[in-house]
Amino acid sequence: MALIEVPGILSYLAKGDFTTEVKGVNTLLPEYQANYGTHLPDNPIYGERAGQEIDYLPVMEVTYWGFRMMIGFGGLAALAALVALWLTRSGTVPSSPWLMRLAVLGIMAPFGANAAGWIFTEMGRQPFVVAPNPDPNGIDQVFMFTAAAVSPGVSAGELLASLITLTAVYAVLLVVEVKLLVKYVRGGVVSAMPELAHIPADENEDATPGPGGPGGAKPADDVLAFAY
Amino acid sequence: MELLPTIWFIAIAVLWTGYLFLEGFDLGVGMLMKAFARNNTERRVLLNTIGPVWDGNEVWLLTAGGATFAAFPLWYASLFSALYLPLLVVLVALIFRAVAFEYRGKVDTDRWRARWDWAIALGSFFAAFGVGAALALTTTGLPLNANGDREGGPFAWFSGYAVLGGLAVVGFSLVHALAFLALKTDGEVRHRARQWFVRLLPVLLLPIAAWALSIQFLDGKPWTWAAVLLAVAAAAAAWLLARSGAEGKAFLALGVFLVLGTASIFGAVFPVVLPSTLDGAFDLTISNASSSDYTLGLMSIVAAFGLPLVIAYQAWTYWVFRRRVSAASIPEAHSFLPAVAARAFTTKG
Known part of the structure; x- marks a missing residue:
């Protein structure tokens, strides 16, 4: 298998320059242990984890694939945009059903990239809730272990209740939102902007239909530019 | 007296007052969608009075x-952790209320509108009740x-004061x-709102008056007692003015x-920000719950520019939206046109 190496790109992604050495997990583990300790301090702020050994290794499967999914979905969205740009170059609207399906699927790509990237950074940051950010001169002591950020007075049951509730709320709203989107997309532009629809029979009676739709001619002193 | 924590205590009291003043009426209008409005046009009149402003009002809750x-992290941590489930209810209520404003007009059937009207009314009610309960409990203790951690499980916050505070903000709103x-x-x-105002004010302001008074009996100072009495006078004035038509x-x-x-409420509890009902020694005060002077100083500079x-x-x-809204200013229902009409339009155009 051939390995294609692009020099400097990882350094650019991590630090914004082309010379920084980006260290791997195996190099970082002993460095973290040396800088931030092998065990959590015996302090009550760490709750039942006080004094326990610190596992600096995040769930590698999640971070490895999370990063690749983020870049992959982002790349797909860009690629789909380029294809669409090329196919519409002469100002025509392509009639290929496959391109239309790709366009609809393309809506998902940025959301996929966002979700994957978010999970990747949040889980890759563990065991820190505020990751240490060492300056070139030494260790920046501004960091916080996740164990210290857990609210001691909040029970696991409460966390579970909120997780289930909010997931259910978003699921319900997702269904409503997608149904409305499909309905309005199928209806075309005039379904959302009825003022654009000229119904032939009405044309002679009402030459200037107002934004309120047929019969709703806009009074000169309209109070509401937009009405719920 | 510590200057910066005192300034920020006053600032937070001002922000809560601003929130109750602004979102108070839009939460109330939301609740009135079911109880007050008699038909769809009236509901849309109600909705459009708060349509352009409700989300700006809600920013005061966030601030x-x-x-x-930022200013009292220990106050925030203890209050919000202790009230985890009630604040979850407030959050869900605010979510449903907000989407209901947008979704209500998207499908032109009575069933659809009725469903989202309930979301607006109940969302407004639970948001007002929850905020009121949380505010009452931060003055009477947890x-x-x-x-600073809550003892006694997820429902340890429940007390008569929580109910009183909830009713207080619902009634005021x-x-x-x-x-x-x-x-x-x-x-x-307009006519009916003024009628209802005059008829209901004496009843609906009772819970908030009871809360303010009970705080005075617990921690009142002479000036906060005076503020309560003046507040009652202002309510009486509001009632008389509404009767004479001065809206x-x-x-x-x-x-x-x-x-x-x-x-009167914030002034009475000062300098305590969140009392402990277990032991007075565990009370959170402006001194033991505040951020460092460096943080507060920085925040003061940002607020001095941002707030104005x-x-x-x-x-x-x-x-911009100062004009009165009436049934005449409500356009016809934004009815959904099927794709057939859309095609007629596109072939024509």
């Missing part, structure tokens, strides 16, 4: 919470241990909304009632 987080509708609408809705002045008098009422800007653009919003 009150955010300022507490079962906190030496570490309803009265405030009726005053707002009388000022902001025209025709039948704008009635609304302002009710605002004075709110400002004096919250000042926010107040200016929000005032401008109200100026």
Whole structure:
């Protein structure tokens, strides 16, 4: 298998320059242990984890694939945009059903990239809730272990209740939102902007239909530019 | 006396007062969608009185919470962790209320509108009740241990004060909304709102008056007692002014009632920000719950520039939408046209 190496790109992604050495997990583990300790301090702020050994290794499967999914979905969205740009170059609207399906699927790509990237950074940051950010001169002591950020007075049951509730709320709203989107997309532009629809029979009676739709001619002193 | 924590305690009291003043009426209008409005046009009149301003009003809730987080992190941590489930209810209520405003008009059937009207009414009710309960409990106390953590499980916060505070904000929001509708609408809705205001004010302001008074009996100082008495006078003035038809002045008098009422409550508990019901030694105060002077100083500089800007653009919003809304200003229902009409349009165009 051939390995294609692009020099400097990882350094650019991590630090914004082309010379920084980006260290791997195996190099970082002993460095973290040396800088931030092998065990959590015996302090009550760490709750039942006080004094326990610190596992600096995040769930590698999640971070490895999370990063690749983020870049992959982002790349797909860009690629789909380029294809669409090329196919519409002469100002025509392509009639290929496959391109239309790709366009609809393309809506998902940025959301996929966002979700994957978010999970990747949040889980890759563990065991820190505020990751240490060492300056070139030494260790920046501004960091916080996740164990210290857990609210001691909040029970696991409460966390579970909120997780289930909010997931259910978003699921319900997702269904409503997608149904409305499909309905309005199928209806075309005039379904959302009825003022654009000229119904032939009405044309002679009402030459200037107002934004309120047929019969709703806009009074000169309209109070509401937009009405719920 | 510590200057910066005192300034930020006052700032947070001002933010909560601003929140109750502004969102008070839009939460109340939301609750009135079911109880007050008689048909779809009236519901849309109600909705359009708060349509351009409700989300700006809600920012005051975020800034009150955010300022507490930054200026008094221990107050924020203890209060929000202790009230985890009730605040979850508030959050869900605010989510459903907000989407209901947008979704209500998207499908032109009575069933669809009725469903989202309930979301608006119940969302507004639970948001107002929850915020009121949380505010009452931060003045009367929670079962906190030496570490500021809640003892006694997820429902340990429940007490008569939580119910009283909830009813206080619900009641005030309803009265405030009726005053707002009388000022902001025209025709039948305006007339009925003023009637309801005069009829319901004495009852609906009882819980908030009971809360302010019970705080005075617990921790009152001479000036906060005076503020309570002046607040009652302002409520009486609002009632008399509304009876004589001075809608704008009635609304302002009710605002004075709110400002004096919250000042009397926050002033009485000062310098305690969150008492512990287990042991007075565990009380959170402006000294032991505040951020460092460096943080507070920085926040003061940011607020000195940011706050006038926010107040200016929000005032401008109200100026832009200053006209009264009536049934005549509501266009026909935004009915959905099927794709057939759409095709007729595109082939024609």
